[in-house]
Amino acid sequence: MEVDAATAPKGRPREFCVDAALAAALRVFWSKGYEGASMADLTEAMGITKPSLYAAFGNKEALFNKALDLYEREKADFMRAALEAPTARGVAERLMYGALDLYSCPDNPDGCLEVINSVACGAEAECVRKAVVARGAAIQQAMRERFARARDAGDFSADTNPDGLAQFLIAVNQGMAVQAGAGATRAELERLVETSLKLWPGR
Amino acid sequence: MEVDAATAPKGRPREFCVDAALAAALRVFWSKGYEGASMADLTEAMGITKPSLYAAFGNKEALFNKALDLYEREKADFMRAALEAPTARGVAERLMYGALDLYSCPDNPDGCLEVINSVACGAEAECVRKAVVARGAAIQQAMRERFARARDAGDFSADTNPDGLAQFLIAVNQGMAVQAGAGATRAELERLVETSLKLWPGR
DNA sequence: CGACTTCCATAACGGCTGGTATATAAGTGA
DNA sequence: TCACTTATATACCAGCCGTTATGGAAGTCG
Numbered sequence: 335m336e337v338d339a340a341t342a343p344k345g346r347p348r349e350f351c352v353d354a355a356l357a358a359a360l361r362v363f364w365s366k367g368y369e370g371a372s373m374a375d376l377t378e379a380m381g382i383t384k385p386s387l388y389a390a391f392g393n394k395e396a397l398f399n400k401a402l403d404l405y406e407r408e409k410a411d412f413m414r415a416a417l418e419a420p421t422a423r424g425v426a427e428r429l430m431y432g433a434l435d436l437y438s439c440p441d442n443p444d445g446c447l448e449v450i451n452s453v454a455c456g457a458e459a460e461c462v463r464k465a466v467v468a469r470g471a472a473i474q475q476a477m478r479e480r481f482a483r484a485r486d487a488g489d490f491s492a493d494t495n496p497d498g499l500a501q502f503l504i505a506v507n508q509g510m511a512v513q514a515g516a517g518a519t520r521a522e523l524e525r526l527v528e529t530s531l532k533l534w535p536g537r
Numbered sequence: 538m539e540v541d542a543a544t545a546p547k548g549r550p551r552e553f554c555v556d557a558a559l560a561a562a563l564r565v566f567w568s569k570g571y572e573g574a575s576m577a578d579l580t581e582a583m584g585i586t587k588p589s590l591y592a593a594f595g596n597k598e599a600l601f602n603k604a605l606d607l608y609e610r611e612k613a614d615f616m617r618a619a620l621e622a623p624t625a626r627g628v629a630e631r632l633m634y635g636a637l638d639l640y641s642c643p644d645n646p647d648g649c650l651e652v653i654n655s656v657a658c659g660a661e662a663e664c665v666r667k668a669v670v671a672r673g674a675a676i677q678q679a680m681r682e683r684f685a686r687a688r689d690a691g692d693f694s695a696d697t698n699p700d701g702l703a704q705f706l707i708a709v710n711q712g713m714a715v716q717a718g719a720g721a722t723r724a725e726l727e728r729l730v731e732t733s734l735k736l737w738p739g740r
Numbered sequence: 741c742g743a744c745t746t747c748c749a750t751a752a753c754g755g756c757t758g759g760t761a762t763a764t765a766a767g768t769g770a
Numbered sequence: 771t772c773a774c775t776t777a778t779a780t781a782c783c784a785g786c787c788g789t790t791a792t793g794g795a796a797g798t799c800g
Contacts, residue, residue, distance in 0.1 A: 345776025346766040369572055370659030373758060383779065384759075390777095394758065443657070450657045453718050454648060456573030458758095467719045498732030505712025505729055512711040513704070515656050516670045526708055529701030533736040548746025549796040576788055586749060587789075593747095597788065661788095741800105748795070757786070765778070770771100 352390055355380040359391075360401040365443035367450045368398050369459045398462055405447045406469070409436055413473055421537045422484035425477075426503055430527045433507050437514035438523050445515030449508050474504055490536030499535075506530050555593055558583040562594075563604040568646035570653045571601050572662045601665055608650045609672070612639055616676055624740050625687035628680075629706055633730040636710050640717035641726050648718030652711050677707055693739030702738075709733050 358379045362371045373394060377384055391397040412432030419425045437445055451459075451466045481496035490499070510526055561583045565574045576597060580587050594600040615635030622628045640648055654662075654669045684699035693702070713729055 343776085344768050344774080346768090346778080348777060349766095365657055366659055367657045370657060370662070372659070372756080374756085385761095385780095386778065388759070445657060449715055453656055453715065454568055454570045454573060454646070454653045456569055456575070459573070470719060494735070495728060495732060498728045501716070501725065501729045502709070502732045502736070505709050505716060505733075506705070508712035508715040509708025509710070512652060512656065512715070513708060516673060522704065525698060525701045526704045529698060529705045530708075532697070533705070533738060535736060546746085547744080547798055549748080549798090551747060552796095575786080577786085588750095588791095589748065591789070744797105744799080746795105746797080749793090751790105751792085753788105753790070755787080757784100760781100760783075762781085763779085766776085768773105768775075770773085 348386070348390070350380075350382050350386070355382055355387075355390070356397075356400055356404055359397055360404050360447070361443060363398055363401050364405070364445075364447045364450070367455075368394075368462050369455055395462055399465065402447070402466065402469070409442070410446075410448070412436065414476075417476060417480045421487075422481055422489035422499070423531075423534055423537050425480060425484070426534050427531060429503060429507060430510075430530060433510055434520070434523050434527050437511055438520040444517070446508075446511035449511040450515065470504075474500060477504065488536075494535055551589070551593070553583075553585050553589065558585055558590075558593070559600075559603055559607055562600055563607055563650070564646060566601055566604050567608070567648075567650045567653070570658075571597075571665050572658055598665055602668065605650070605669065605672070612645070613649075613651070615639065617679075620679060620683045624690075625684055625692035625702070626734075626737055626740050628683060628687070629737050630734060632706060632710060633713075633733060636713055637723070637726050637730050640714055641723040647720070649711075649714035652714040653718065673707075677703060680707065697738055 358381070359376050362375050362379045366375065373384060373387070376394075376397070377387055380387065382390075387397065391400060412435075413429060416425050416428035416432060419428050433446075436442065448466050448470055452463060452470060455463050477500040478497050481500045484490065485492065485494070485496045506526070510523055513526070514523060562579050565578050565582045569578065576587060576590070579597075579600070580590055583590065585593075590600065594603060615638075616632060619628050619631035619635060622631050636649075639645065651669050651673055655666060655673060658666050680703040681700050684703045687693065688695065688697070688699045709729070713726055716729070717726060
């Protein structure tokens, strides 16, 4: 027996798709934030009842973390990919245009899930805020290292601080997310991207 | 009679200072956001009971709006003042260093009240979010007009879009606020300011 | 001294929060 | 068919939310 463990789901099978439910939850967190998203909002969007949600995902915080994983894996992957561009300018271009697409895509909520949930919040949400901030710090660290290599490669003049450049690029990205969440049009965000890249130093 | 209306406060006098209570409320909203700040948080910080709060300020939303007024009047006034600098670069310098001081002052909560409350939120807070976003739009409009004049004055080359420059400056400012709220040190924010100003075009 | 007005303190309101106990339905394997 | 396991549906929990009614305290005015 036990030839295939995956084909032996004892008990009643669940009636919903976990991945689809998680994607729906991501949309809710993305548009309302962790605190602003109530369990009622989530269950309605996911099309399941509360006990099903708790059985499948644990609790609200665990659900958020799984949604955050999904976001980084499927939505914000352009950030990691941007670091592989051949020059510092290429990194900036890929990051800004990737962010532009993500933040202004009509199929998505406006703005950035991580920016939304890294700003101030109530006491109960502090732990998830910390988690989000930690992920942002990891991205920033990777970008610093990338720009340190870029400086050694001569992508920009040696008197420009690569750490400052990384921080600058992330700041513009965050500002774009804030403006997208505040209702900026895609054309406006495009103008921001183009202005920023025009000011970008070196190659 | 009625020689001086201000010296005839009939009834029992209130036992707290309205201005001090409002300042305390501002601090709470500033560190936790509108939704994250509970009435219990507010009354405790303000040193008054809930009925006193309602009698003096109306309700939570009205209290927030008064705190927002106070914030713009006493904390974020550097934004308006920055527009009076003689050149576009001067505007950028005053704005960035003013923001640096505000966002990293040890006496204040970290970050920017308006950025915090302009990102996604639950349904109940939508109206106050709209109000905050509208104020931001007013600032951006004023900055656009300022940079249109700066372009006419030759502060930067004519092929640079003044609207884009205004949007860029605000985006960096918003990004700095996000990073300040996420725990960035003053030195890190200083590096961001210096990097941004080094990239600023023209005079 | 009262009459009047305003403020403070307690306590409670209905409603919503995240989370769960209970009972039933739907599948497995023997 | 019958035990076993797991998912669903309903209903409910204690606790907090923003808000307010009530009773008494602290003032001014006549």
